[in-house]
Amino acid sequence: MPETQTTDSAAPRRRLYPPREPFRSQVMEMPGGHRVYLEECGIKNGQPVVVLHGGPGGGCSPGMRRFFDPTHYRAVLFDQRGCGRSSPHASVENNTTWDLVADIERIRESLGIERWIVFGGSWGATLALIYAQTHPERVEALVLRGIFTMTRGELDWFYGGGAGAFWPDQWRAFSHMVPAEERGDLITAYNKRLFGEDEAxxxxxxxxxxxxESQLAMLAGGAGRGTPSGAYARAFARLENHYFINGGFLETGDQIHRDMHRIADIPGHIVQGRYDMVCPPVTAQKIHENWPGSDLVMVPDAGHALSEPGISEELVGIMDALRDAARESRRQDNATL
Structure with a gap:
């Protein structure tokens, strides 16, 4: 069985790279009437890595560019259908997991990339695993954070009172938005309101x-964003709810776990916060145990958010290690010529 590592709090800190603007951005027309925003950062001939944001519906942020050495990587970031700078905003039409998997392939082909590292957290980790299981020949390695696999148990934990047992005041405010008779299925109850005719x-x-979700994302509570804006929240909530009420559009609730054999030979690097209230560590442990090519780092003083210092440091360290391995491989290849 693969071993789980715990970070050493005395180890040297790995800092995010300085803020950087994309060297290219564009909007791609996708089937089904969607227009997807795409940007590339780093260097044009660099080692390619695609970044899959969370949610569904979270969109990419400038901070996500900072995990990749800009002298080595060609980082590809895009806003998934219906969110961020993609349009139509908050739309769930023609918006499924399989539409997103197909979009990733369209992006890869349009950029002339043969294989790439796939980097994602939370829902981005879900999408990364599904994409890799569908197109394993296109994935060089997976770098994942805060594993979520769209099982009923995970949804029940977060929307059925499990996490609420630790945050009872926030849970009461969230659950009491609907009448008592509807609180047994909050995903369905919220669906009625998120997709009703009254936009207010x-x-x-x-x-x-x-x-x-924002309040529980960091170990200390809150994600530093305060109350989300109406436009952001509408896209985020509608898309998440749409995906969750449809079980992620997967064949079975355990599809990701069932299909782990398809990526057995792909290197995987998992970073998980020990006190992740959104995506509990048991899921990361289960994925790790069924993935021979993976390693799992449990960050002892972190929750769920990408911005947790311990999680950020581990992810930067992993990407730097993959950079160094690629450079060493290239050096050896040149030495044999």
Whole structure:
């Protein structure tokens, strides 16, 4: 069985790279009436890595560019259908997991990339695993944070009172947005309001939905964003709810776990916060145990957010190690010529 590592708090700190603007950005027309925002950072001929953001519906942020050495990597970031700078905003039409997997392939082909590292956290880790299981020949390595696999148990934990047992005041505010008779299935109850005809009600429930997750994202509580804006919250909540009420559009609830054999030979690097209230560590441990090519680092003083210092440091360290390995491999290849 693969071993789980715990970070050493006395180890040297690995800092994010300085802020950097993309060297190219564009909007790609996708089937089904969607227009997807895409940007590339680093160097044009660098080692390619695609960044899959969380949510669904979270969108990419400038901070996500900072995990990759800009002298080595060609980092590809894009806003998934319906969120961020993609349009139509907050749309769930033609917006499924399989549409996103197909979009990733369209992006790869349009950029002339043969294989790439796939980097994602939370829902981004879900999408990364599904993409890799669908197109294993296109994946050089997976770098994942805060594993979520779209099982009923994970959804019940976060929307059925499990996490609420640790955050009872926030849980009461979230769950009491709907009448008592509907609180047994909050995903369905919120769905009625998020997709109702009253846009003001949509935004009110969207902010409650997004706020519940935001408050639990960091170990210390709160994600440093305060109350999410109406436009962001509406896209985030509608897309998350749409995916969750449809079980992620997967064949079975355990599909990701069932298909782990398809990526057995792909190197995997998992970073998990020990006190992750959004995506509990048991899921990362289970994935790790069924993935011979993986390593798992449990960060002892971290929750769920990408911005948790311990999580950021581990991810930068992993990407630097993959950079060094690629450079050493290239050096050896040149030496044999």
């Amino acid at each position: 009600e949509q935004i009110r429930f969207a902010r409650a939905w997004a706020g519940w």
